[in-house]
Amino acid sequence: xxxxxxxxxxxxxxxxxxxxxxxxxxxxxxxxxxxxxxxxxxxxxxxxxxxxxxxxxxxxxxxxxxxxxxxxxxxxxxxxxxxxxxxxxxxxxxxxxxxxxxxxxxxxxxxxxxxxxxxx
Amino acid sequence: xxxxxxxxxxxxxxxxxxxxxxxxxxxxxxxxxxxxxxxxxxxxxxxxxxxxxxxxxxxxxxxxxxxxxxxxxxxxxxxxxxxxxxxxxxxxxxxxxxxxxxxxxxxxxxxxxxxxxxxxxxxxxxxxxxxxxxxxxxxxxxxxxxxxxxxxxxxxxxxxxxxxxxxxxxxxxxxxxxxxxxxxxxxxxxxxxxxxxxxxxxxxxxxxxxxxxxxxxxxxxxxxxx
Numbered sequence: 001x002x003x004x005x006x007x008x009x010x011x012x013x014x015x016x017x018x019x020x021x022x023x024x025x026x027x028x029x030x031x032x033x034x035x036x037x038x039x040x041x042x043x044x045x046x047x048x049x050x051x052x053x054x055x056x057x058x059x060x061x062x063x064x065x066x067x068x069x070x071x072x073x074x075x076x077x078x079x080x081x082x083x084x085x086x087x088x089x090x091x092x093x094x095x096x097x098x099x100x101x102x103x104x105x106x107x108x109x110x111x112x113x114x115x116x117x118x119x120x
Numbered sequence: 121x122x123x124x125x126x127x128x129x130x131x132x133x134x135x136x137x138x139x140x141x142x143x144x145x146x147x148x149x150x151x152x153x154x155x156x157x158x159x160x161x162x163x164x165x166x167x168x169x170x171x172x173x174x175x176x177x178x179x180x181x182x183x184x185x186x187x188x189x190x191x192x193x194x195x196x197x198x199x200x201x202x203x204x205x206x207x208x209x210x211x212x213x214x215x216x217x218x219x220x221x222x223x224x225x226x227x228x229x230x231x232x233x234x235x236x237x238x239x240x241x242x243x244x245x246x247x248x249x250x251x252x253x254x255x256x257x258x259x260x261x262x263x264x265x266x267x268x269x270x271x272x273x274x275x276x277x278x279x280x281x282x283x284x285x286x287x288x289x290x291x292x293x294x295x296x297x298x299x300x301x302x303x304x305x306x307x308x309x310x311x312x313x314x315x316x317x318x319x320x321x322x323x324x325x326x327x328x329x330x331x332x333x334x335x336x337x338x339x340x341x342x343x344x345x346x
Contacts, residue, residue: 018185025188035252035333039187040326046191057195064189068318071186071308072151073133077176078183078247078269079155083162083169085266095230099240100271103223104301107244108279111215111324112288112297118207119290 007062014063017055021046125175132157146281151305152273187246187304190322193311197319200292208296208320212327215300219244220332220339228346237343239263241336243271245329246303253333257340268303275302276309291316299324 025042049055082089089096136157137150162169194201201208220241227240238259242250247268254264279302283294291314298306299321307325311318 015185018188021191022185022188035249035256036330037184037187037246037248037252039184039248040246040329042188043191043194043322043326046188047194050191050195051198057192060189060192063185064192067182067186067189068193068308068311071183071304072312073130074179074182074186075151075272075305075308076129076133076154076158077173077179079151079273080158080162080169080172080176082155082266082269083159085262088260088263089266089270092231092233092236095227095236096240096267096270098230099223099227100243100267100274102226103219103243104271104274104279105282106222107215107219107301108275108282108297109286109288110218111211111300112283112286112290112293114214115204115207115211115293115296116288116290118210119204119292 010059011062011066014060017060018042018046018063018067021049122171122175125172126178128172129154129158129176129179146277149277152277183304190307190325193315193319194322197316200316201319201323204292208323209327211293211296212300212324213331215297215324216244216328216331216335219300219328220335224339224343232346234258234343234346235260236263237346238340240267241339241343242332243267244301244303245332246325249329249333253336257336269305272302272305275306279306279309280313292320295320296324300328303329 021042022039024045025040026038028041029036029038050057133150133154136153140148140150140153158172161167162172223240223243224237227237231237235258238257239254241257241259242253242264245268247265250264250268251261254261275298279298280294283297288294288297295310295317298310298317303325307318307321310321
C-alpha cells in the first residue's frame with residue numbers, strides 16, 4: 001500500500017512539474033508575442049532546468065514516460081479531425097499531395113545525408 | 121455518456137495495435153488505421169462527429185504537456201548532442217530551407233493561388249507553429265493545420281523505411297530527419313523506435329520549428345512577388 005501511494009505521489013509530482021513548465025512557456029509566448037507555442041518554450045526551460053540540476057532526471061520519469069509512450073494514441077483524434085477539412089483538402093488535392101510527398105521525401109534525405117556525412 | 125467516445129478511441133487504438141504488431145510493413149500503423157476507422161465511421165453513418173470531438177479534447181490537451189516532456193529524452197542524450205552541435209544546426213537549417221523551398225516549388229507547378237502557397241509553407245513544423253505562421257503571412261490556418269497532420273502521418277508511416285533504403289542508418293541522422301520533416305507525429309514514431317532516434321527527433325522538431333518561424337516571412341515575401 002505504501003509503495004502504491006508513493007508511486008502515485010511521484011507521478012503527480014512529475015506531472016505537476018511538466019504543467020508548471022508548460023504554463024511558464026505559455027507566459028513567455030503571451031508576453032513575447034512570438035509565433036512559437038508555449039509548449040516549445042516549456043520544453044526548452046525544462047531542458048535547461050535538468051541541465052542545471054535544478055530538477056533531477058529521475059524525478060521526471062513517471063509522468064514523462066506516461067506521456068511519451070502514449071503520444072501516438074493522443075494523435076488519433078487529431079487525425080480524425082482531418083474529417084472537417086475534407087472539402088478544403090479535396091479542392092486542391094493535387095497540389096497539396098504532390099508538394100507534401102515530394103518535399104517530405106527530399107527533407108528526410110537531405111537532413112539524413114547531411115548529418116551522416118558531417119559526422120563521419 | 122459522452123466520454124464513451126474517448127474510451128472508443130483507446131479501445132480501437134489498443135485493439136488495432138495488438139492486431140498490427142505482428143505485421144512488419146510500415147503501413148501496419150495503428151494511428152493510421154484508428155483514424156481511418158473513425159473517419160469512415162463518421163462519414164458513412166449519421167453519428168455525430170462533434171460529440172466525438174468534444175469527448176476527445178482530453179487527448180488533444182495532453183499533446184501540449186507531451187511536447188514539454190520531450191525535454192527528458194533530450195536531456196538523456198545531452199552528451200551526444202553536445203558533441204555534434206555544429207552538424208545538428210547545419211543539417212536542420214538545410215532541412216528547413218529545403219522544406220519550404222521544395223514544397224513551394226512543387227506546389228507552384230500546380231497552382232499560383234497565393235493563399236494556398238502560403239498555407240503550404242509551414243507544412244513540416246508542429247501545428248501550433250504552423251498555424252501561427254499561416255496567420256502571420258496570410259495563409260489559411262485551418263488548411264495549414266490539416267496539411268501538417270497529413271505530412272506528419274506520411275513521415276511517420278514511410279520515413280524510417282525510406283531512410284533505410286537510402287542507406288541512412290545512423291540513428292541520430294534518422295531522428296533528425298524525422299523531426300525536421302514530420303514534427304511531433306514523426307517524433308512520436310521516433311521515440312517508439314529508439315532512445316537516440318527519439319531524442320534527436322525532439323531536437324530537430326524544436327530547432328526546425330524555430331528556424332521555420334524566423335525564415336517563413338522571407339518565403340512569404342517571395343510568394344507575394346510571384
